[in-house]
Amino acid sequence: MTLPDKTDIIVIGAGVMGASIAFNLAKSSDKRVLVLDQHGPLGGMSGRTFGQVRMHYSNALTLEMAHFGMKYVANWEAEVGVGASGYVPMGYLLIVVENQLAPCERNIELASSLGIETRMVTPAEIAEIEPAINASGLSGGAWDPAGGYIDINRMTLGWLEAARGAGDVSLAKARVTGLETTNGAITGVVTDQRAIAAEQVIVAAGPWSRDLLTPLGLDAPLEARRLETMYLSLPPGAPNVRTCVTDGQSNIVIRPDMGATVLAAAYPPQMDLVDDPLDPPPEGAADAHHARCEAAFAERFPGLQGAKPIRTVSGSYDITPDWHPILGPAPNIEGLHLAFGFSGHGLKLSPAVGQVIAETALGKPPLFDIRPLRYERFADDDQMFLAYGPGGRA
Numbered sequence: 001m002t003l004p005d006k007t008d009i010i011v012i013g014a015g016v017m018g019a020s021i022a023f024n025l026a027k028s029s030d031k032r033v034l035v036l037d038q039h040g041p042l043g044g045m046s047g048r049t050f051g052q053v054r055m056h057y058s059n060a061l062t063l064e065m066a067h068f069g070m071k072y073v074a075n076w077e078a079e080v081g082v083g084a085s086g087y088v089p090m091g092y093l094l095i096v097v098e099n100q101l102a103p104c105e106r107n108i109e110l111a112s113s114l115g116i117e118t119r120m121v122t123p124a125e126i127a128e129i130e131p132a133i134n135a136s137g138l139s140g141g142a143w144d145p146a147g148g149y150i151d152i153n154r155m156t157l158g159w160l161e162a163a164r165g166a167g168d169v170s171l172a173k174a175r176v177t178g179l180e181t182t183n184g185a186i187t188g189v190v191t192d193q194r195a196i197a198a199e200q201v202i203v204a205a206g207p208w209s210r211d212l213l214t215p216l217g218l219d220a221p222l223e224a225r226r227l228e229t230m231y232l233s234l235p236p237g238a239p240n241v242r243t244c245v246t247d248g249q250s251n252i253v254i255r256p257d258m259g260a261t262v263l264a265a266a267y268p269p270q271m272d273l274v275d276d277p278l279d280p281p282p283e284g285a286a287d288a289h290h291a292r293c294e295a296a297f298a299e300r301f302p303g304l305q306g307a308k309p310i311r312t313v314s315g316s317y318d319i320t321p322d323w324h325p326i327l328g329p330a331p332n333i334e335g336l337h338l339a340f341g342f343s344g345h346g347l348k349l350s351p352a353v354g355q356v357i358a359e360t361a362l363g364k365p366p367l368f369d370i371r372p373l374r375y376e377r378f379a380d381d382d383q384m385f386l387a388y389g390p391g392g393r394a
Contacts, residue, residue: 001170001171001172003034003172003174003191003193003194003196004034004170004196005197006188006196007032007033007170007196007197007198008031008033008198008199008200009025009031009032009033009198009200009201009202010034010035010036010189010196010201010202011025011033011034011035011036012036012176012189012203012205012209013035013037013044013206013208013209013340014035014036014037014039014040014041014042014156014160014171015037015041015047015156015204015206016046016049016152016156016159016347016350017046017204017206017339017346017350017354018035018037018202018205019035019041019155019157019159019160019163020159020351020353020354020355021202021204021339021353021354021357021358022035022159022169022354023080023354024355024358024359025163025167025358025361025362026162026163026164026166026167026168026169027163027167027358028359028362029167029358029362030168031167031168031200031362032168033163033169034169034170034171034172034196034198035160035163035169035171036173036174036176037171037173038174038175038176038192038208039278040173041156041157041160041171042153042157044205044206044207044277044278045207045315045318046152046156046206046346047153048229048313048314048315049315049344049346049347050149050229050255050263050344051149051152051255051263052147052148052347053066053069053070053087053092053147053148053150053347054066054092054094054348055067055070055092055116055118055144055147055348056094056107056108056118056144056147057107057111057345057394058103058107058110058384058385058386058388058394059324059372059384059385060110060114061370061372061373062324062345062349062384063110063111063114063116064114064368065348065349065352065353065368066348066349066352067115067116068352068368069347069349069350069351069352070146070348072085072351072352073085073087073150073351074089074146076155076158079351080158080162081162082159082162083157083158083161083162084151084154084158085150085151085154085155086149086151086154086155087148087149088148088150089145089146089147090147090149090242090243090244090256091129091143091144091147091243091244092143092144092147092148092244092245092246093121093126093129093130093133093141093143093144093244093245093246094141094144094245094246094248094393095138095141095247095249096138096139096140096141096142096248097138097139098139100139100248100388101140103387103388104120104141104142104248104387106387107142107387108120108142116144117145118142118143118144118145119142119143120141120142121140121141121143122140123135123136123138123139126141129143129242129243130242130243130245131239131242132239132240132241132242132301132303133245134299134300134301134302137249147243147244148244149244149255150347152347155350159354174192175191175192176191176212177190177191177192178212178215179203179215179216179336180195181216181336184332185334185335186200186201186333186335186336187199188201199335200336200337200361201337202337202338202339202357202361203330203336203340204339206277206318206340207222207277207316207317207340208277209222209338209340209341210222213330213338216330216333218330220326220338220340220341220375221320221321221378222326222341223273223319224273224274224275224277224317224318224319225271225272225316225317225319226271226274226277226285227271227314227315227316227317227344228286228312228313228314228315229263229264229265229312229313229315230263230264230265230266230286230289230290230293230310230311230313231257231261231262231263231311231313232261232263232293232304232307232310233260233307233309233310234262234304234307235304235305235306235308237303238303238306238307239303240256240260241254241256241262241301241304242256243255243256244256246392246393247300248388248393250300251266251267251296252266252292252293252297252300253265253266253267253392254301261310262304262307266289266292267391267392268288268292271317274316277315280314281312281314285314286309286312289312290309293307317343317392318340318341318342318343320343320378321378321383322377322378322383322385322390323343323345323391323394324341324373324383324384325339325341325342325343325345325346325349325353325373326338326340326373326375327339327356327373327374328357328360328371328373328374328375329360331375337357337360337361338375339353343392343394345394355367356368356370372384
């Protein structure tokens with residue numbers, strides 16, 4: 001499309017967050033909304049995600065947002081009416097060893113107090129729920145029966161199409177090169193094609209968000225770190241994986257895929273920093289990831305040993321120091337709103353994020369109090385709690 005010279009609200013990023021935000025803006029207002037993305041829908045990290053959803057977190061706010069999101073994807077037709085969530089409720093298991101047992105029990109108690117169905121399971125129960133697991137050496141785990149996985153592609157495209165049908169929403173492929181302000185207020189953006197004026201701008205550009213904010217004096221504590229996921233073909237006679245599993249000891253996350261295949265992410269001891277998250281991975285990265293998968297299988301999923309790689313998907317996390325997102329108004333810049341830094345947790349939070357950021361931009365009382373996720377919390381030394389320490393189980 002030809003870019004306009006002016007609109008009401010600009011959303012930067014056409015991934016799952018930008019799509020959810022655009023839909024909620026269209027549903028709740030008559031504002032002109034323009035969604036900009038240099039790669040087009042799903043061209044960034046949203047198109048490279050694992051697809052897993054769960055309700056096991058260390059903080060009440062993220063638990064409540066995930067709970068909202070799980071009910072939302074289960075009722076996609078009523079909530080959105082376009083596309084589908086692809087939600088498959090096959091359960092989620094977080095399995096732990098002795099030194100992780102107390103944090104696991106603490107998180108289960110917190111989730112249960114918020115009305116979330118979850119419970120502690122013994123090693124014997126773990127083996128019954130997921131027979132592919134070798135429960136030897138485990139101390140227990142968290143069982144989330146509503147957990148599972150979703151189709152992020154269909155969700156994102158469904159939200160975008162529903163947004164276009166619900167209001168004055170346009171989508172354009174353009175790279176935003178800068179944010180413009182006057183007297184402490186946002187006035188628009190500069191793209192690789194032209195400048196566009198707007199009274200509200202929402203930055204939902206994932207790991208690219210930091211580059212847009214730095215020239216405004218906002219030093220977002222955000223890092224892009226590479227993580228590979230791998231589709232694997234199971235060997236003949238291997239047991240079918242029936243649930244989504246995170247192994248807190250070997251740091252592998254695994255879920256079923258179509259047929260006799262699984263999708264796995266085996267975390268390295270340290271994820272590498274990346275300059276551009278879309279750059280190809282370094283030589284040997286896929287082999288190293290497969291070796292980590294095999295080591296984890298030998299320890300925890302012995303029947304899956306010898307699984308053959310089908311393809312690797314290389315992406316990155318946009319990680320903050322407390323592994324939680326930055327949400328809400330930008331400090332000292334009126335009309336600028338932030339929604340990034342999800343550290344791999346964005347899928348289940350995206351329905352709640354879309355609604356609360358739209359409500360905030362429209363001056364309405366938000367569904368959730370997102371002040372604990374404010375940009376300023378790092379300077380205030382008020383970071384989110386991490387029951388297991390820094391990592392993907394935040």
